[in-house]
Amino acid sequence: MGKKKIGIIGATGYTGSELVRILVNHPEVEIALITSESRAGEKFSDIHTSFRGIVDIVLQPASQVEKTDLDLVFLALPHGVSMDFVKKYHQKPFKIVDLSGDFRLDSPEVYHEWYQKEHVYHEGFDSAVFGLPELNRENIKQSELVANPGCFPTTAILGLAPLLSEGLVESRGIIVDSKTGVTGAGVKPKEVTHFPNVNDNFKAYGLKKHRHTIEIQDTLNKLSSEEVSLQFTPHLLPVDRGILSTIYARPVKELTTADLNALYLRYYEGHPFVRITPEAPSIKDVRASNYCNIFITFDERTGNIIVLSAIDNLVKGAAGQAIQNMNLMLGLDETTGLKQVPVNP
Amino acid sequence: MGKKKIGIIGATGYTGSELVRILVNHPEVEIALITSESRAGEKFSDIHTSFRGIVDIVLQPASQVEKTDLDLVFLALPHGVSMDFVKKYHQKPFKIVDLSGDFRLDSPEVYHEWYQKEHVYHEGFDSAVFGLPELNRENIKQSELVANPGCFPTTAILGLAPLLSEGLVESRGIIVDSKTGVTGAGVKPKEVTHFPNVNDNFKAYGLKKHRHTIEIQDTLNKLSSEEVSLQFTPHLLPVDRGILSTIYARPVKELTTADLNALYLRYYEGHPFVRITPEAPSIKDVRASNYCNIFITFDERTGNIIVLSAIDNLVKGAAGQAIQNMNLMLGLDETTGLKQVPVNP
Amino acid sequence: MGKKKIGIIGATGYTGSELVRILVNHPEVEIALITSESRAGEKFSDIHTSFRGIVDIVLQPASQVEKTDLDLVFLALPHGVSMDFVKKYHQKPFKIVDLSGDFRLDSPEVYHEWYQKEHVYHEGFDSAVFGLPELNRENIKQSELVANPGCFPTTAILGLAPLLSEGLVESRGIIVDSKTGVTGAGVKPKEVTHFPNVNDNFKAYGLKKHRHTIEIQDTLNKLSSEEVSLQFTPHLLPVDRGILSTIYARPVKELTTADLNALYLRYYEGHPFVRITPEAPSIKDVRASNYCNIFITFDERTGNIIVLSAIDNLVKGAAGQAIQNMNLMLGLDETTGLKQVPVNP
Amino acid sequence: MGKKKIGIIGATGYTGSELVRILVNHPEVEIALITSESRAGEKFSDIHTSFRGIVDIVLQPASQVEKTDLDLVFLALPHGVSMDFVKKYHQKPFKIVDLSGDFRLDSPEVYHEWYQKEHVYHEGFDSAVFGLPELNRENIKQSELVANPGCFPTTAILGLAPLLSEGLVESRGIIVDSKTGVTGAGVKPKEVTHFPNVNDNFKAYGLKKHRHTIEIQDTLNKLSSEEVSLQFTPHLLPVDRGILSTIYARPVKELTTADLNALYLRYYEGHPFVRITPEAPSIKDVRASNYCNIFITFDERTGNIIVLSAIDNLVKGAAGQAIQNMNLMLGLDETTGLKQVPVNP
Structure with a gap:
């Protein structure tokens, strides 16, 4: 054949x-x-x-x-x-x-x-x-x-799916603070991608209304028994490729970092491109590859769960x-x- | 004289x-x-x-x-x-x-x-x-x-002081997601500042326990009638100078973006180095200068206040x-x- | 007044x-x-x-x-x-x-x-x-x-003027290999200044016919008793500001590095913005300032004079x-x- | 097997x-x-x-x-x-x-x-x-x-081998002006590779005495009937990977750009990793690959041959x-x- x-x-x-x-x-x-x-x-x-x-x-x-x-x-x-x-x-x-x-x-x-x-x-x-x-x-x-x-949704959904599928976090008040490389803005030169406007610089954009917001929210809604509402804020990094999303959520019951890691390992078992990592991932850890690296931790002082999710936006x-x-x-x-x-x- | x-x-x-x-x-x-x-x-x-x-x-x-x-x-x-x-x-x-x-x-x-x-x-x-x-x-x-x-505290405290002084936001559950240039790590070469580890890269560090957390929280506590608890997550940008903090808080009463801007303009009147800006600031907007640029907005869809606060970490x-x-x-x-x-x- | x-x-x-x-x-x-x-x-x-x-x-x-x-x-x-x-x-x-x-x-x-x-x-x-x-x-x-x-001519002319004024080098066969930051290409976005085309990248452009060639050559001709011919090759650096020109010339008589330094110090005496430096200059040594840093040396092994000349192209x-x-x-x-x-x- | x-x-x-x-x-x-x-x-x-x-x-x-x-x-x-x-x-x-x-x-x-x-x-x-x-x-x-x-020698030797093998250029007075990414300096952090010393910066180093000088010269000597002498100047680019060498040589007989391209195509026939390109190569044209891109041209105004040779230094x-x-x-x-x-x- x-x-x-x-x-x-x-x-x-x-x-x-x-x-x-x-x-x-x-x-x-x-x-x-x-x-x-x-x-x-x-x-x-x-x-x-x-x-x-x-x-x-x-x-x-x-x-x-x-x-x-x-x-x-x-x-x-x-x-x-x-x-x-x-x-x-x-x-x-x-x-x-x-x-x-x-x-x-x-x-x-x-x-x-x-x-x-x-x-x-x-x-x-x-x-x-x-x-x-x-x-x-x-x-x-x-x-x-x-x-x-979409590129941002891939990081956010993979980063949140285990928590929402299991109903472990408040479905309202989730924060997805994302940072992306410039290739996400496309091949066509524009003011926002002009080298001197990006190099040695950093800023947020698309506040409150970026289209990926609804893509993330709708997809998570299908996993969740409760209506999801989330805040998504993209930022532009002076790099070519890569997205890192820093995600904040509040648990609805007592959980430890060990519990969370066990859950994520189980949820992504048999999925070769998701790696649950023991260290906070950098975007170069996945550059030019099809991996999504996810790190998860619970902060006992504040009661927040923090998830870090990294991909190459072009892969x-x-x-x-x-x-x-x-x-x-x-x-x-x-x-x-x-x-x-x-x-x- | x-x-x-x-x-x-x-x-x-x-x-x-x-x-x-x-x-x-x-x-x-x-x-x-x-x-x-x-x-x-x-x-x-x-x-x-x-x-x-x-x-x-x-x-x-x-x-x-x-x-x-x-x-x-x-x-x-x-x-x-x-x-x-x-x-x-x-x-x-x-x-x-x-x-x-x-x-x-x-x-x-x-x-x-x-x-x-x-x-x-x-x-x-x-x-x-x-x-x-x-x-x-x-x-x-x-x-x-x-x-x-400290450098991070300057962005976070200036970004939050008007809200906490006036008791306008929940004092628990504040998120400060910060991104800094490399000079913040000092002049001495180390693995984390080695060029190939930073360039075209991005990552979080010091999760849950960065020392500036307590500096921010203690200072805000003095302004607030309620006990403040906040999550502070620093990230390392591939830039020399500059910090941008993206801050999320939940209001305790109805507020509009216009209300918030009016409050911030009033609070920082007579303070020549704080600029309340109509656009999301970039770190180059303040580079090599003593300004702190602050942008504030309310998202009606999610009910969150978002504050962006930018400085040059060395100035x-x-x-x-x-x-x-x-x-x-x-x-x-x-x-x-x-x-x-x-x-x- | x-x-x-x-x-x-x-x-x-x-x-x-x-x-x-x-x-x-x-x-x-x-x-x-x-x-x-x-x-x-x-x-x-x-x-x-x-x-x-x-x-x-x-x-x-x-x-x-x-x-x-x-x-x-x-x-x-x-x-x-x-x-x-x-x-x-x-x-x-x-x-x-x-x-x-x-x-x-x-x-x-x-x-x-x-x-x-x-x-x-x-x-x-x-x-x-x-x-x-x-x-x-x-x-x-x-x-x-x-x-x-022009920006390139400023580096090349200041770097070569003492040698040509004194008739110390062959006026034909001079090489000016220059590297510039992106702001030299102007504020208007174009393909060549699109961030992903510049970042982590490097290339030559305008080979053989860049307009600054004639500006450099004509100006040096007025200082020289012999007709000057020079090769000028600009390259685009992934930086905002700064030009470094690496200049190669062949002396017409015996000279030492010490002779050359003495000549340059004398030539630029009373000119506060030219600094003859003991180390090879970097473009950050002059960034956002009006200085031109010049380093000069003679290579006994090859018989070449090498001049390095650095400025901020916008200043x-x-x-x-x-x-x-x-x-x-x-x-x-x-x-x-x-x-x-x-x-x- | x-x-x-x-x-x-x-x-x-x-x-x-x-x-x-x-x-x-x-x-x-x-x-x-x-x-x-x-x-x-x-x-x-x-x-x-x-x-x-x-x-x-x-x-x-x-x-x-x-x-x-x-x-x-x-x-x-x-x-x-x-x-x-x-x-x-x-x-x-x-x-x-x-x-x-x-x-x-x-x-x-x-x-x-x-x-x-x-x-x-x-x-x-x-x-x-x-x-x-x-x-x-x-x-x-x-x-x-x-x-x-060595990394620099690979660019310089591949860039010059056809000319010297055929005895087409003066064997003395060759200039190799090279620019390299930072990974060439190794994995160990040092002052020269500290991010703020490299980012948005550019400088020459190892003038007159870099060890690759002799490696290039000795190898070319074996191809040449005349004793080769060359000037090699490395510079440090704010990029991770990649070397571009800009090479200047003087022909000993009349040659056109077309002649030179024909020579290089013939010389590297059957060598799949050398690409003779119609455009000046950028280091990203070869990044993370085993290719060496070579561009060659003759400047009728000055009488110089210019060769551009680009590789990924790590590959x-x-x-x-x-x-x-x-x-x-x-x-x-x-x-x-x-x-x-x-x-x-």
Whole structure:
């Protein structure tokens, strides 16, 4: 049996190039098509020069998707654009992993409220599976359409899922204070990503209304018996990659740090990409890898639980998780092609 | 009347060099003495080469303090060392600003608990004034011994003082999630400050037990009618200078963002170094200056108050604040020599 | 006699904000006008938020220049735009310091060749003085129009002037390998200044044809009895500010490192902003200050002279040097308002 | 036939961890032993926490080498220490790749002159092969002892080999102006690698006497018919990984940029890790990969050839090249386990 054929729609951004970086050494699939409307006709390596001599495939217009025999397609497109492609491709014989935010929320209405945009494909919400394998592995295996989670939500949900599933913390008053690298803001230069505005600097942004707030809250709500309300504050780090979320919650019963570690180890048993660590993780501990490192502790003085959750936003927060989903959807071992060791330093 | 004569005890660290950087252009004082035990006999500019041709003073042993006619002495020494000097110098005719943590807490007992060290000069606690001019201006003016606040506490206390003074928030459950530049860890190379361990990286440290926790809590307690309990989590940024604290608190009554801004503007009226800003501050907004920028907002969705408080840890968090205290102690205008504009970018 | 009145034309860029940062504490001048076409009507501090409460002046359209009583005007405009303003203002009663490249070269023809643009004001070349005070102090004092040097040329010319003036090196085959911070590329976001393209990265650019090549070569030619030819290669550092040029030249006669140091000390005697240092300078040794640090050595093994020359590109490479020129043009002491100590770290 | 058994002597440094990072996914070898004197008994992942759950091998004392069945041993030790191990192990049945500088030079005498240290194992020089596969592939295949090249020399030699082999440039007067990331300075914290001394900073070091000078010069001498003399100046970049060398040479006959590119393409044909690129390479173009990117151009105005040569100092400049050598010594395909795509950004 030959390798599975993969298409990547959208080649100019960071998630597109990161998908290619990982897939090129994946033993069970081959990249059959990479598309870009704006750069069609150019070589992939003309845009991403670090791929010279490695991936010199010529970029195609998206119209080539339907002329190519594909098993699975990644949509590496901005939100609001992706939904048009899902609508068009949903009945095609290939499966879809959508890396945008277009099908992650509960309904078109919630989408409209937080993305300030009318959704054009309501039907997609019925079939889309939220692609966090540690929560939804079996559903993902059966799915034709996976909504790949956001980067911040991956840290926050993995960091909180055991506590909320077990009803161990107050579901209101949770704080998620997150810090992200700049690649999360995309490949397109803007004032906020201009080097002198970021270097040797640090600031919060998107206070009170960042779209990932609702993605985190909705997903945790499904795990929790009580209505979840959480405060999410993102900050911009002067680094390329990586998210660290510092999470504060209040237990509803007596717990020790040892109890919490036992719970987390048990909850993530059999999930190879979550590592419960004995030390506070740094973002370099997971850089360029698909791991999520989680540290949990209880402060007896204040009565708070503190969870630290770290990922590489381009890997476990985007392309790596998308490939983890692809592996499940194609019946492959979940870790195939994803065994890269973190690059540290 | 001539200029006041200043001594700086401890020249090799960042607070020492930052004191000199600012004082050299201060119109009302002159640096009469800089001491260093380990580098006595060398020029100040041999150690801090950016001062070549500007400050070529030869470093003296500390024994010169008593042979020099001085109006005020800065102790730029590590905690645990500083107390010996305060004990020795306290009855001398010059005033003292101590930049260490040795006299900031309420008592030798609290010091012992959080610094794991016996305090050798209990009497110092009776006369030491906590040198945060925005809270203690009049006491500082009268004081012979000022304990200059820690860097994290400066952000947290200035960020929370109006709320606690007015009894507007729950005094338990306050979260202070702080992020600091590396100079806060001192001039001496260690594993945690090794470039490849910090660059493009980010992590939390000192969870649950950082010494500044008690300094913040004790100071706020004096402002509050209720017992304060707070969670303080410091993180290490890959930047040289700057602290941003993201503070979460829950109001005890209905409040709007406008109410909060009005309160903060009123509270800090007449305090030229606190700026209540309409935008979330970045640490570069205050870099190399003595300002503290504060942003405050209320989230109606969650019911939380969020305060962002930013300083340069070496200036408002150390040397600049020490000079602000000096100005008050010497009867000068509080802002003399401290009007540097932030260096951004 | 009152303070001199200064206008700044162009407020949104880095040179504009850096001029304001320094001038606001200058004891002999006052900022009477700041203009911006694109942001007129807004406050200066709305654009540069670190100036909140310090410089809240409302920006004016450039048409206000002629309605304001001014002693001197800084043009902080892009090249190609500046020439129009010089043409218009040249006969006005105020003096002009032009920070663009429009009047630095020898003739409109040379300008056209290297800037690929027709020059609209040929007459300006007759009166413009190249504003490097260490070479042209007396001419600057008499000038109505000063062309403020480029950032790279400041390092290269100061680094080579003593050698070429004395005819000590081969005038052909000089190598200037320069490395600059990102602010040199301007305030406007572009692909080359997008944070993930710069951070943890390094590359050369503008090989063989950077416009500063001719500025360096033409200026050195005037000092040299032989025709100068030099190779200039700029590189982009992942830092905000600072240029270090590493310069290689071959002596025409026997020389020692001691000879070279004596020559440089003598050449720059009485020039307070050039420091001949005993150690290889770092860019932080001069950061946020108007100093140029120069280190010179002879390698007996290879027979090469190596010169290292470091400045802050926004200060001695732009705004600081412009103010140094202003001081000379207004009959003030050259160092007035420019005594800031380097900010390190 | 089973996998080859590999030992790594020295586990705490960057080359040790980088060897493990790559070898753990190498399909033809297994790591049978990792030693550390100072940390024996601890897990590899206790020291390098990003390996948690991936490489939890317990570190052994070096004495275990002789008790283990090994095919090849990497010495990831400081120079001056490595020679003792080579002396001891040279007659053992396993092959050796030495990553230190102890056997790279021509003779013990040259070693003594540049390393200021007596060499204890003169015999090693007879059999050691300089491990640059692009020059010495066949010799490496036959060798029992390979001296893995230095990081700077790898860029400089690969950048200059075609020109000197063909006698196309003046062999005297070559300039190699190199810029390196901080990991080149090792894992041990020192003043020069203290974060605030490197971040937002840049400086030259080791002027005139860096040990890699002689390694570059000696190797090029073997390719050249004329005696080579070159000036090598390293600089320290505020980045983790990567070296860019900017090389200047003067042609002895007429050449075009097209001629030079054709020459380089021909010279490196069949060498999969050297990429001759149409654009000036950035160090991120090769980060975390085994590639060396080379750009070459001729400047008609000045008559200089400029070569830009970029590697990751920890991969092609150390561990990756060592594994490339291992592949050749063990009869494997040269690229086995080394196909990682550069991590950019």
